Amino acid sequence: MRACATAKVVAWHRALRKALHSCAFLGPNLPDVWVPRENNTSPHTLFQETLQWDNGHNAVILKGKPIAKQIRLEVADEIRRMKSVIGKFPRLAVVLVGDRRDSHTFIHIKLKACDQVGIETVVAQLPEKCAENELLDVVSSFNDDKDVHGIIVQLPLPQHLDEEKIINVVSPEKDVDGFHPLNMGNLAIRGRKPFFVPCAPKGCIELLLKHGVEIKGKRAVIIGRSKIVGLPTSLLLQRHHATVSMLHAYTKNPEQITSEADIVIADVGIPHIVRGNWLKRGTVVIDMGTNQVKDPSGQGFHVTGDVCFEEAVKVASAITPVPGGVGPVTISMLLSNTLDSAKRAFGMV
Amino acid sequence: MRACATAKVVAWHRALRKALHSCAFLGPNLPDVWVPRENNTSPHTLFQETLQWDNGHNAVILKGKPIAKQIRLEVADEIRRMKSVIGKFPRLAVVLVGDRRDSHTFIHIKLKACDQVGIETVVAQLPEKCAENELLDVVSSFNDDKDVHGIIVQLPLPQHLDEEKIINVVSPEKDVDGFHPLNMGNLAIRGRKPFFVPCAPKGCIELLLKHGVEIKGKRAVIIGRSKIVGLPTSLLLQRHHATVSMLHAYTKNPEQITSEADIVIADVGIPHIVRGNWLKRGTVVIDMGTNQVKDPSGQGFHVTGDVCFEEAVKVASAITPVPGGVGPVTISMLLSNTLDSAKRAFGMV
Numbered sequence: 205m206r207a208c209a210t211a212k213v214v215a216w217h218r219a220l221r222k223a224l225h226s227c228a229f230l231g232p233n234l235p236d237v238w239v240p241r242e243n244n245t246s247p248h249t250l251f252q253e254t255l256q257w258d259n260g261h262n263a264v265i266l267k268g269k270p271i272a273k274q275i276r277l278e279v280a281d282e283i284r285r286m287k288s289v290i291g292k293f294p295r296l297a298v299v300l301v302g303d304r305r306d307s308h309t310f311i312h313i314k315l316k317a318c319d320q321v322g323i324e325t326v327v328a329q330l331p332e333k334c335a336e337n338e339l340l341d342v343v344s345s346f347n348d349d350k351d352v353h354g355i356i357v358q359l360p361l362p363q364h365l366d367e368e369k370i371i372n373v374v375s376p377e378k379d380v381d382g383f384h385p386l387n388m389g390n391l392a393i394r395g396r397k398p399f400f401v402p403c404a405p406k407g408c409i410e411l412l413l414k415h416g417v418e419i420k421g422k423r424a425v426i427i428g429r430s431k432i433v434g435l436p437t438s439l440l441l442q443r444h445h446a447t448v449s450m451l452h453a454y455t456k457n458p459e460q461i462t463s464e465a466d467i468v469i470a471d472v473g474i475p476h477i478v479r480g481n482w483l484k485r486g487t488v489v490i491d492m493g494t495n496q497v498k499d500p501s502g503q504g505f506h507v508t509g510d511v512c513f514e515e516a517v518k519v520a521s522a523i524t525p526v527p528g529g530v531g532p533v534t535i536s537m538l539l540s541n542t543l544d545s546a547k548r549a550f551g552m553v
Numbered sequence: 554m555r556a557c558a559t560a561k562v563v564a565w566h567r568a569l570r571k572a573l574h575s576c577a578f579l580g581p582n583l584p585d586v587w588v589p590r591e592n593n594t595s596p597h598t599l600f601q602e603t604l605q606w607d608n609g610h611n612a613v614i615l616k617g618k619p620i621a622k623q624i625r626l627e628v629a630d631e632i633r634r635m636k637s638v639i640g641k642f643p644r645l646a647v648v649l650v651g652d653r654r655d656s657h658t659f660i661h662i663k664l665k666a667c668d669q670v671g672i673e674t675v676v677a678q679l680p681e682k683c684a685e686n687e688l689l690d691v692v693s694s695f696n697d698d699k700d701v702h703g704i705i706v707q708l709p710l711p712q713h714l715d716e717e718k719i720i721n722v723v724s725p726e727k728d729v730d731g732f733h734p735l736n737m738g739n740l741a742i743r744g745r746k747p748f749f750v751p752c753a754p755k756g757c758i759e760l761l762l763k764h765g766v767e768i769k770g771k772r773a774v775i776i777g778r779s780k781i782v783g784l785p786t787s788l789l790l791q792r793h794h795a796t797v798s799m800l801h802a803y804t805k806n807p808e809q810i811t812s813e814a815d816i817v818i819a820d821v822g823i824p825h826i827v828r829g830n831w832l833k834r835g836t837v838v839i840d841m842g843t844n845q846v847k848d849p850s851g852q853g854f855h856v857t858g859d860v861c862f863e864e865a866v867k868v869a870s871a872i873t874p875v876p877g878g879v880g881p882v883t884i885s886m887l888l889s890n891t892l893d894s895a896k897r898a899f900g901m902v
Contacts, residue, residue, distance in 0.1 A: 230616070236778070238823050368745060385745065389738030393780045393786070396717060396734065421803045423810075429585070429791065431742045438819035439741070442778065442799060449798040452584035461772075461796070474587050490626045543601060 228413065229279055229406055231443035232420075233395055259537025263520040266490070268407070271414050272449045272532035281541045283322040286546070294546030295324045296354040296380065296538075297346040298371035301339060301365065302332035307358045314356070317535045323542050326352070336365055340373055346367070347375040353549050354380035354542040359432070377548070382406075382542040383432065399548075400541050405437040407533035408469060408490050409444065411524065417467070417488050419444040425462050427451045427478065427510070433492050437469055458482070470510035489516050489523040492530050557749070573783040577762065579756055580792035581769075582744055588745040592800050599616070612869040613764070615839070617756070618816050620763050621881035625670055628888045632671040635895070642817040643895030644673045645887075649682035650688060650714065656707045663705070666884045672891050675701070685714055689722055702898050703729035703891040708781070731755075732781065740788045748897075749890050754786035756882035757818060757839050758793065758874065766816070768793040774811050776800045776827065776859070777820035782841050786818055795824040807831070817869075819859035830865025838872040841879050 287293050296318055300311055311327070318325045328342045339361075346355045355378045361367050376386045382402035390398035412419060424446040428434040438448050446467065452460045459482040462468050467488045470478050475495040483489065493510030509526030516523055524530055547553045592788045630858045636642050645667055649660055660676070667674045677691045688710075704727045710716050725735045731751035739747035761768060773795040777783040787797050795816065808831040811817050816837045819827050824844040832838065842859030858875030865872055873879055894902045 234803070238802045238821055259897065260774050363795055385738030385742060386735050387738070389734030389739050390734070392741050392784060393734055394778070394784075421805055421806075429743070435741060435743075440858065442801075445801070445803040447798065447800055447804040451796055452791075452794070453587045454583070454794040455796040456772075472587055549561065 229399060229401055229440070230391075231440070231445065233496075234445060235441075246414050262456070263517045264522040265517075266411050266488075266524045266529060267416050268411060268524065268529045268532040271410060271538040275410075275533070275536035275540060276317070277460050279323075279536070279543050280321040282543055282547075286552070287322070290550060290552075291342070292546070292550055293322055293324060294353050295326065295351055296356065296542045296544045297349075297352045297354065298325060298327045298341060299330070299339070299342055299357045300327060301330045301334060301345075301358070302362050304360075307360075313357055313535060314538060317539060318542070321539050323539060332362055333364075335434045336369070337466070339370060343370060343373050343396065347378065350549070352378065353545040354378055354538075356538070366517060378545060380538060380545060382436065382541070388431075388436065388439075391436060391443075394443065399544070401440060402432055402436040403537035403541065404433045404492060404530060405440045406537040407530045408437055408492065408539075409440055410533050410537065411490065411530060412467070412488070415522065419446045419467070421445060421447070422466040423447050423449070424467040424469065425449045425451060425465035425466060426469045426471065427458060427462065428473070428492075428530055430471060433471040434469075437471070437492075441467075441469075472510045475508045476510070476512040478511040478516065480512060480519050483516055483519045483530075485519055486518070486521045489520045490530060491524050491526050493526060494531060554701070556807065578750055578758055578789070579740075579746060580789070582792075583794060601604065602618060606834060607698070611788045612838070613871040614866075615764050615837075615871050615873045615878060617760060617873065617878045617881040618876070620759060621885040624882070624885035624889060625666070625758075628672075628885070628892050629670040631892055631896075635712050635899070635901070636671070639901075641899055642655070642671055642673060643702050643891045644675065644700055645705065645891045646698075646701045647674060647689055648688070648695075648704065648706045649676060650679045650683060650732070651711050653709075656709075660707055662884060663687065663887060666888055667891070670888050670892075672888060681711055682713075685718070685781075688714060688719060689800070690716045692719060692722045696722070696727065699898070701727065702894040703727055703887075705730050705887070727894060729887060729894060730781075731785065737780075737788075740785060740792075743792060748787060751781055751785040752886035752890065753782045753841060753879060753883045754789045755886040755890075756879045757786055757841065758789055759882050759886065760839065760879060761837070762814070764871065768795045770794060770796070771815040772798070772813060773798050773816040773818065774800060774814035775818045775820065776796045776811065777822070777841075779820060783818075783821040786820070786841075790816075790818075821859045823859060825856045825858040825859070825861040827865065829861060829868050832865055832868045834868055835870045836868070838869045839879060840873050840875050842875060843880060 263391060269515040272494050283293055297312055300307060315325050330339060346352045355374050357370055376384045378398050379387055380400050382400040387398040387400055390396040424441045426434050426438050428448050429452045438450050441448050448462055451461060456513055462482040463484050465487055468483060469490045469492060473493060475497050489511055491509035491511040495508050496505040497508050499506055507527050557652045632642055638667050647660055647711050649656060666676050679688060704723050706719055720732050723733055725733045728736055729749050731749040736747040737750055739745040740750060773790045774785050775783050778799050778801045787799050790797050792850060798810055800810060811831045812833050814836060818839045818841060820841040822842060824846050838860055840858035840860040844857050845854045846857050848855055
């Protein structure tokens with residue numbers, strides 16, 4: 205195998221590229237420096253590392269509320285200073301079509317959070333049967349309004365409206381949800397900086413970073429590949445140099461792959477699909493599911509995650525609760541994105 | 554575990570979305586219909602399936618040249634008809650900066666291939682030390698030229714030029730390399746259709762499809778995450794519903810993950826880094842590496858891949874050679890992308 209012995213010959217030119225500065229959320233922009241492996245005769249060695257806090261007891265609960273509160277305080281503080289120094293403040297435009305109860309609830313939560321930190325909001329509410337052009341005109345008018353720094357179009361839209369067309373019209377520079385394909389493309393391409401990163405994935409990374417979970421070099425498995433959670437979370441984790449696997453409905457034996465992961469992120473939309481026996485001992489579990497499940501009494505609903513918490517808490521080293529995990533941090537990230545946009549507009553960055 | 558027994562409650566609304574029409578390269582646009590798993594007590598079952606042609610003998614060699622030739626014949630035929638019907642033909646603009654020998658070689662190969670199928674080319678060659686504005690002006694003029702349907706800026710550019718800025722200026726509708734972030738974002742987001750898919754990943758999928766390799770539900774591992782090969786290949790394989798894992802220089806025990814994969818794609822840039830013992834018996838290997846290695850005589854170079862072919866051919870069910878694998882198909886994909894662009898410009902699609 206003479207040819208194989210020449211493996212040391214090459215240094216990949218990408219490895220020589222200067223590491224660029226990058227913000228914390230987008231991960232350290234490290235070059236790939238491959239270490240050629242020779243005479244490897246034991247390819248099946250199991251992971252020998254376990255996370256520091258794997259102590260055989262119940263998992264650490266990764267509570268989102270304290271982190272969310274801290275971020276909100278910081279955002280509110282910055283906005284106060286912004287007002288006092290330049291007399292200006294961030295403004296978020298919210299576009300809501302139709303009368304979906306869940307959409308109204310989400311919007312209410314967002315508006316309340318904005319109000320608490322000093323972000324002014326303007327809501328455009330359109331009827332369920334509004335024409336596409338009417339909606340496009342509303343979005344365009346917010347694009348043109350220099351006093352609006354962020355625009356969110358609450359999803360899902362009624363069936364007759366082309367979601368792709370609407371999202372494409374939102375200015376990438378005001379796309380605080382981070383759903384525009386230009387922002388998604390710049391999130392996917394290493395070394396680039398999107399204007400905005402979607403809020404839930406950003407919340408997920410914030411939770412991991414704030415709790416000191418090391419991401420670089422860890423095996424992360426994401427169950428579910430939605431464009432608002434699973435996809436951008438996978439892209440963000442890759443920027444933090446995790447080894448990422450994406451599972452979905454066509455994955456055979458998902459439990460085999462999750463059971464090898466150091467970090468498991470669930471975004472499926474099926475309550476408790478992730479069982480305790482899907483997990484490696486000491487893994488970190490981020491549950492991004494928010495499923496409404498009927499109460500046993502048959503009256504009312506409660507919110508539950510995609511992970512069977514009662515089982516997972518006995519196996520994992522750390523786990524987010526639902527509710528009270530990623531959710532509150534996600535809302536804080538919307539505030540943070542809107543503030544960032546206003547700062548950019550005011551030339552404060 | 555009453556709560557866990559409720560797993561059947563939910564049907565994810567994404568699962569109900571109507572499957573959209575999609576072109577073959579972008580994969581079938583199937584909704585994710587999750588099957589809730591209950592009472593799963595054996596999460597560690599091994600894969601029981603093997604690919605059909607796993608017969609214990611040497612691998613099938615996935616030759617690229619015959620496929621590339623077939624595509625070129627088809628492209629040439631379409632262009633002939635285009636000329637005879639509307640008197641027009643595709644035109645590709647090539648921008649080359651500096652005197653890198655490898656860049657000149659690549660451009661020569663591309664120009665020759667264009668000439669063979671009837672694509673007219675126009676080359677803008679700029680000196681190594683050209684100003685950024687000069688280069689931007691050249692790209693902009695091609696954007697504005699309605700007789701130009703495709704633009705490629707040969708990479709890498711000299712250090713003093715901002716590659717990101719240049720690529721961003723190429724019109725996404727003429728970006729036949731598929732590197733613009735808008736095209737990358739639309740490739741990443743399921744259900745969307747980018748104007749163009751990068752040529753090497755498209756060549757990889759073409760090879761798999763033409764050789765009848767099933768992708769849906771298979772475990773695919775990509776070693777390397779470059780923005781022109783690894784990243785878009787992972788996005789494309791996900792659209793074909795493979796379960797994709799991305800490995801890179803920070804991955805610990807890459808050989809453990811590759812040894813579980815049904816499809817292994819190498820894009821590292823280190824000759825023979827992928828050894829025989831990295832592979833599961835019966836796997837399909839796509840080697841996208843093209844490394845120049847010194848000849849044993851010390852005189853001259855030869856091209857070799859990232860996979861130790863001599864070892865892998867004894868384990869895999871199918872493998873691409875280097876040279877003669879993905880490379881020729883990649884060039885054909887550039888021709889195909891340019892033709893598609895011209896057809897779009899002429900209103901023929």
